[in-house]
Amino acid sequence: MKLLEHQAKAQFRRAGIECPMGRVARSPEEAERACSELGPVVVKVQVPIGGRGKAGGVKVARSPEEARAVARELLAMEIRGYSVPAVLCEELLEIGQELYLGVTLDRDRRKLVVMLSFAGGMEIEEVAERTPERIAKLWPDPFSGPHPFEIRQLTLNALASARGAQVLTRAQLLSHLVPLVQRLYQLCQELDATLCEINPLVITKQGLVVAGDGKVEIDQNAEFRHHELARELGEDAAAASSGEDELEVEARRRQLTYVHLGGDIGVIGNGAGLVMNTLDLVKQQGGEPANFLDIGGGAKAEVVRNALEMVLLDPRVKGIFVNIFGGITRGDEVAKGLIEARDQLQITVPLVVRMTGTREEEGRLLLEAAGITPAVSAPAAARRVVEMVAEAGR
Ligand code: GDP
Numbered sequence: 001m002k003l004l005e006h007q008a009k010a011q012f013r014r015a016g017i018e019c020p021m022g023r024v025a026r027s028p029e030e031a032e033r034a035c036s037e038l039g040p041v042v043v044k045v046q047v048p049i050g051g052r053g054k055a056g057g058v059k060v061a062r063s064p065e066e067a068r069a070v071a072r073e074l075l076a077m078e079i080r081g082y083s084v085p086a087v088l089c090e091e092l093l094e095i096g097q098e099l100y101l102g103v104t105l106d107r108d109r110r111k112l113v114v115m116l117s118f119a120g121g122m123e124i125e126e127v128a129e130r131t132p133e134r135i136a137k138l139w140p141d142p143f144s145g146p147h148p149f150e151i152r153q154l155t156l157n158a159l160a161s162a163r164g165a166q167v168l169t170r171a172q173l174l175s176h177l178v179p180l181v182q183r184l185y186q187l188c189q190e191l192d193a194t195l196c197e198i199n200p201l202v203i204t205k206q207g208l209v210v211a212g213d214g215k216v217e218i219d220q221n222a223e224f225r226h227h228e229l230a231r232e233l234g235e236d237a238a239a240a241s242s243g244e245d246e247l248e249v250e251a252r253r254r255q256l257t258y259v260h261l262g263g264d265i266g267v268i269g270n271g272a273g274l275v276m277n278t279l280d281l282v283k284q285q286g287g288e289p290a291n292f293l294d295i296g297g298g299a300k301a302e303v304v305r306n307a308l309e310m311v312l313l314d315p316r317v318k319g320i321f322v323n324i325f326g327g328i329t330r331g332d333e334v335a336k337g338l339i340e341a342r343d344q345l346q347i348t349v350p351l352v353v354r355m356t357g358t359r360e361e362e363g364r365l366l367l368e369a370a371g372i373t374p375a376v377s378a379p380a381a382a383r384r385v386v387e388m389v390a391e392a393g394r
C-alpha cells in the first residue's frame with residue numbers, strides 16, 4: 001500500500017516530524033480557498049508516483065486566483081497514466097537546501113537502512129547511480145533503533161560530501177537530525193513500512209527543517225495489521241492502491257494467490273512449484289502465460305470456480321490451462337468446480353485440464369460427461385492449449 005503525499009505527511013505529523021501547513025483540494029475553488037488561508041502556495045498533484053515535479057505536477061501559485069487556475073490545470077492532467085483526483089496546497093517554502101532522508105528495508109542485511117544525503121531533491125536517483133558516496137548509510141540495531149551518536153556520525157558522513165554553503169551550523173544540524181531520524185525510523189517500524197522517505201527534506205532560508213515531500217509504502221504482507229489506517233485513508237486508499245495491478249488487487253480481495261504476467265494463456269494449478277512448472281511448459285510450447293494462480297492444497301469446488309472467474313477477468317485471456325496434481329486435492333472436487341464454473345460463467349475460451357492423483361478417475365469421468373476432455377500429460381496439455389489459442393487467433 002502506497003500512501004499519497006498528504007497521507008504520508010499526516011503520519012509524519014503524528015510522529016512529530018515537521019511538515020508545511022497544507023490543505024487537500026479536490027476542486028479549483030478549494031485550492032483558491034486554501035491559498036487565501038495559507039498565502040503563496042505550492043500546488044502538488046496527489047498521485048502514487050515519484051517524479052511529479054519533472055512531470056509538471058508541482059506548481060507555485062502566489063495568489064488565490066492563480067491557485068485556482070493552477071489547480072484547474074493540474075486536476076485535468078494525466079500523469080503517467082494516473083488521473084489527478086486531488087492536489088495538495090502547501091504554504092510555499094523558501095528553500096535554502098534540499099536534503100534526502102529515507103528509511104527503507106535492506107533485504108540483504110534484513111534490517112532497515114537509514115540514508116541521508118545533502119544532494120537531495122529531484123536528482124537523487126542520479127546521485128545514487130553516479131556518486132553513491134554522497135549518500136551516507138546507517139543500519140541501526142532494530143531493537144534499540146538508531147542511537148544519537150550513530151545519527152551524528154551519519155550526519156557527519158553525509159556532510160563530508162555536501163557542496164556549497166550550509167544554512168545551519170553543524171551543531172544546529174545535529175540537533176535537528178537526531179530526533180528527526182529517530183522519529184522517522186520508529187514510524188517506519190510502527191507502520192511496517194518498507195519505505196519512509198522525505199525528499200526533499202527542506203532547510204528553509206530561515207533555518208527551519210521541514211518535510212517537503214513524503215513517501216510511505218507499507219508492506220503488503222503487513223496490511224492486515226493496519227486496517228485502522230486503511231479505513232482512515234478511506235476513498236483515497238483506493239486511489240493510492242491503484243498504483244498496483246488492478247487484477248492483483250481483485251485477486252487479493254478474493255483471497256487468491258495470483259500474479260498477473262500479461263500473456264494470453266490463463267494458468268491455474270495447485271502448489272506454487274507445480275504452477276511455476278506449468279508456466280515453463282506453456283513457455284516451452286511458445287505460449288505466453290497470462291498469470292500465476294495457485295489454488296493451494298485441498299481446494300474445494302468453490303475455490304476452483306473462484307479461480308476460473310478470476311483468470312477470466314483478464315480480458316487478454318484466450319485460453320486456460322488447469323494443471324492439478326491431486327495429493328490432498330481431490331480430482332472430483334476440482335472437476336465439479338470446473339464444470340460448475342464453465343456452466344455459470346459461460347466460458348467460451350478453450351479450457352484444457354490435466355489432472356492426476358487422488359480421485360483422478362472420478363474426476364476424469366465427471367469431466368468427460370460434461371464434454372471436457374482431460375489431457376494425459378502436462379506437456380501434451382500445454383501444447384494443446386497453445387495450439388488452440390493460436391487457432392482461435394487465426
Ligand atoms: P516529486 O517530484 O514527486 O518528488 O515532488 P516533490 O514534492 O519532491 O517536489 C518536487 C520539487 O518541487 C522539490 O524538489 C522542490 O524543489 C520543489 N518544491 C516543492 N515544494 C516547494 C516549496 O514549497 N517551495 C519551493 N520553492 N519549491 C518547492
Ligand code: MN
Nearest residue numbers: 121199200213
Ligand atoms: Mn520528492
